[in-house]
Amino acid sequence: MNNLSELYGEDYAVTSEQPERYYWYKTAGGERFGVRKARLSDEEHMLLCTLFYHEVDSDMEDPVQQKWVSVLFDENLDVSTVTEKPVRYIHFHLKEVPSDFTEFKEAMIGLFSTEVIFLFKNEKEGLMVQENTEGEQLVEELEQMAAALTADFFIEMSLFVGQVIEDTTPSNLLNTYQTEKRWFTSGIKLIPSQLVFTQPAIVPAILFSEASKETIHYIKTLIEPVSEDAELLKSIRAYLEANLNITMASKQLYVHRNSLQYRVDKFIERTGIDVKSFKGAVMVYLALLTYELR
């Protein structure tokens, strides 16, 4: 700290009358300090962000939000109840810091305002705490939203959809946050092109990342007879992801259920794998995933 204070001299502060002129950071030990924005280049600011928690102004305003920040980012478990209701975290990670960060943040919050609590850990990552945990089309909606934000702001992001958290004691909230964040980090590393992650999608990616080329090739060949038929593979993927429910999958694909039924039969006929059975489905699912590996 002393070094930083020396380095930035008058531009370094612990408190200020004009907090908006400073970037505020917090050390792992909870010490807060600011450096005048005008003094910092983007790179320096980024560097400080990676070394310390960067506090974003509005996190400091709303008491509910403050509580969350305190538990999740400051790891302070000495707080009274944060929430009574079950929640779900949706973690986000931006590939770049938006040049118009405030505008971007406002847009993002605006998209959800009524339903979620927004927590920015720094200018690149944070999470949304969702109290309405119904998530029927959540992944699909988030994919669309992420794509829309990219189209409007030219910032790419990935998201991680967590599990519903029933036990809302501060320690479990923190614990879940940290665990999910680790999953998310692995996911981003292994499948950089993915928009929305869920735990079940990351598990096979981790397994594949440790498998040999031969193993992967071996799994790949399971569905070789149909590997050129992109339409069929897409249908089977949708069928598996709809929990082997033809009706649901055909809605998803916008095809008649009979044509999907026909495609599933064709798949079974050509590969000899009974994709309708649980074990067959698992096998086919893994084989399908190998086609997405680099």
Next chain:
Amino acid sequence: MAEIKLNHIYKRYDNKFEAVKDFNLDIQDKEFIVFVGPSGCGKSTTLRMIAGLEDISDGDLVIGDRRVNDVAPKDRDIAMVFQNYALYPHMNVYDNMAFGLKLRKFDKKEIERRVMDAARILGLENLLDRKPKALSGGQRQRVALGRAIVRDPQVFLMDEPLSNLDAKLRVQMRAEISKLHQRLQTTTIYVTHDQTEAMTMATRIVIMKDGVIQQVGSPKEVYDAPDNVFVGGFIGSPAMNFLRGQLEDGYFTMNDVRVKVPEGKMKTLRDNGYTNKEVLLGIRPEDIHDEPVFIESSQDTKIKAAIDVAELMGAETYLYSKVADQDFIARVDSRSDIHSGQHIDLALNMNKCHFFDTETEQRIY
């Protein structure tokens, strides 16, 4: 006016993987350029570099008369359409289309004018109050297109916008996007791995493989004169046939099968030193004929083919056949009198065939 120039563009990812290598292309104003190639060949990477979503490792990107390598994406005046419908789930169709304009501080009147215009063009006028959830896949992608159109950008960048749609709808939307382009005349770069999509939509096609451009040309050019074996095999369905054989004495020979090579072609082959060498003959399925009239007049390109399977496709039949132990497909007018195992006469239209070097796989003639 938006010309786009890509000069010696490279992309190396953090893990050192080189996804795009020495990419050179001049795109004219108003063109509809399609990048096509198998999965992982670097189409999206190239598109994303143009958009500014991905840094350019090496080379120059020029849009209009500006080098834009270091220009922020939002200042490049482009609009993107993705495979995922880029929509805000909580906003209705109108607000979805208006959002980008509000963000750019357009006044209310102008926003309304542009949104209503786009809605009319895309046939969304009656859906403006709906949320995305209440729309079909095709309608959703239309709204996503609308979000791009209202921006009136210099360039549209589209990355497999139709691949979430079912085959039938895809064909229909294909035509709609083409019409849209005719109407708006905005320079467009469109990415797909579907060669049919590329052939039907593009003014020019860029065929890529392993991060390298294989050929650039109009659909007709790349179809009629593929530069190499990869392009020949990738463009066209069913794919071009490749037969391996020797050039001997004016004939292409496979074991005891002999096919006469037209003198013009033979001269080029001879001049390039291919006499008595092994070459690959490339011939499209529709250039192999079964009509007696044709065979009658092409006795010196006649072959005896063993039919493995005859697949009736409606107006046409695909004959999966063998000659001198090599597989090929002939595409002939429908006939139901052919059975597996049968041997029939076919004749090659050698004026339409190509020859490729077996090593470099480049086209010789």
